[in-house]
Amino acid sequence: GDSVTQMEGPVTLSEEAFLTINCTYTATGYPSLFWYVQYPGEGLQLLLKATKADDKGSNKGFEATYRKETTSFHLEKGSVQVSDSAVYFCARGWGSNYKLTFGKGTLLTVNP
Amino acid sequence: EAGVAQSPRYKIIEKRQSVAFWCNPISGHATLYWYQQILGQGPKLLIQFQNNGVVDDSQLPKDRFSAERLKGVDSTLKIQPAKLEDSAVYLCASSLEARIRNSTDTQYFGPGTRLTVL
Numbered sequence: 504g505d506s507v508t509q510m511e512g513p514v515t516l517s518e519e520a521f522l523t524i525n526c527t528y529t530a531t532g533y534p535s536l537f538w539y540v541q542y543p544g545e546g547l548q549l550l551l552k553a554t555k556a557d558d559k560g561s562n563k564g565f566e567a568t569y570r571k572e573t574t575s576f577h578l579e580k581g582s583v584q585v586s587d588s589a590v591y592f593c594a595r596g597w598g599s600n601y602k603l604t605f606g607k608g609t610l611l612t613v614n615p
Numbered sequence: 616e617a618g619v620a621q622s623p624r625y626k627i628i629e630k631r632q633s634v635a636f637w638c639n640p641i642s643g644h645a646t647l648y649w650y651q652q653i654l655g656q657g658p659k660l661l662i663q664f665q666n667n668g669v670v671d672d673s674q675l676p677k678d679r680f681s682a683e684r685l686k687g688v689d690s691t692l693k694i695q696p697a698k699l700e701d702s703a704v705y706l707c708a709s710s711l712e713a714r715i716r717n718s719t720d721t722q723y724f725g726p727g728t729r730l731t732v733l
Contacts, residue, residue, distance in 0.1 A: 507657070539724075544726075545726065546618075546619070546706070546724040546725050546726040546727060547658070547706065547708075547724035548724070549721050549722070549723075552721070592657050592658075594657070602660050602663065602671065603648075603658075603660065603722060604657075604660075605657025605658050605659075606657050607655065607656050607657050608655075608656070608657055
């Protein structure tokens with residue numbers, strides 16, 4: 504069935520390091536793809552999205568490109584900050600009723 | 616603009632008891648979703664409403680879970696009776712509407728209700 508697979512965490516980085524969190528999806532139809540972030544004690548927030556192949560979503564220095572040929576939507580940031588510490592979820596929107604299927608989440612910890 | 620409101624934030628009950636969660640979506644949002652997020656997993660959709668009608672409840676365990684959105688605004692999710700495996704965070708989300716075919720409407724999430732079943 505439809506699924507989203509993202510890299511296992513936790514990921515621990517030093518401030519200003521480069522971040523990549525991998526995400527792949529099953530290719531049923533033409534889904535929209537999302538990255539959500541959950542900061543400690545808060546609800547899920549949309550970080551960025553892409554709605555068609557080759558689209559690049561970006562926000563707060565994070566980027567992800569919709570790659571149809573590799574069914575991937577990897578999240579990247581060139582220089583992470585302590586404030587980026589959170590759980591990151593990759594998701595795909597699918598179906599005529601627009602349902603979200605989430606990956607398991609990746610915990611990122613950034614140390615000063 | 617006020618976000619999605621949920622209450623209570625935390626609830627501890629014993630198995631076989633009943634529990635209810637409340638959600639008030641962002642004003643004007645026609646579509647409301649309930650998700651279950653078990654520790655270490657991503658959220659899983661339980662039920663989706665469009666105004667006061669159910670659009671999708673295919674993953675709702677209907678023998679014990681029920682949900683309603685009678686006036687098309689706020690919603691209640693109930694579990695009766697609860698089991699140990701129902702321990703999770705229950706998230707409510709809303710969006711302007713779920714259009715047909717590859718909608719890109721953003722879903723806005725509430726802070727969730729953390730349920731512990733002992």
